[in-house]
Amino acid sequence: MPFYGVLVTQHPEEANFFSMPFSIYNMRNHPLLHSESSISNFVAQYTSRISLEFKFWNSPGGADHFYICCHSVGQDTASKYLALRNNAIQITCSSSYFQRLYTAYKDIALPQVWPRQYEQVLNPPEARYT
Numbered sequence: 620m621p622f623y624g625v626l627v628t629q630h631p632e633e634a635n636f637f638s639m640p641f642s643i644y645n646m647r648n649h650p651l652l653h654s655e656s657s658i659s660n661f662v663a664q665y666t667s668r669i670s671l672e673f674k675f676w677n678s679p680g681g682a683d684h685f686y687i688c689c690h691s692v693g694q695d696t697a698s699k700y701l702a703l704r705n706n707a708i709q710i711t712c713s714s715s716y717f718q719r720l721y722t723a724y725k726d727i728a729l730p731q732v733w734p735r736q737y738e739q740v741l742n743p744p745e746a747r748y749t
Contacts (some may be wrong), residue, residue: 631675639686639707641665643696655695663700670702681706682725689729695720 628634641662646652652661670676676684685708688696697704698720709726711718721728 631673634675635683636708637675637684639666639669639684641686643688659695659697659699662696662703666697666700666703679706682708684708685710687711 631637643658646658646661652658666681670681681702684703684706686696686703687710689712697707697709704720705722706725709721710729711721711726712729712731713721
């Protein structure tokens, strides 16, 4: 069984978590959704539609759903839909835990990564300093 098949199911009752597949990056660069407010409105409408169409959203109130945002704009993504903001897991890459909508007991913060040039190699451990 391929790795993808282990992580994805076609049967919602078998799932542990549900990804909310919207891209903050794509929305930031979309001509109709370029502002933080319009992105929040879009995500609120999207989440509302999901909660009406799919019964598996409603049982835990979205607590088994997650979304990923890696931009400062993404911090306010869930601000206009309370069930999403209060229940869903936000996975964000941020330099700070002190974001306005970051909830320590449910959200996940990943460190920001600054890609280096492919040709650059890391120093061996003995050549590193702190």
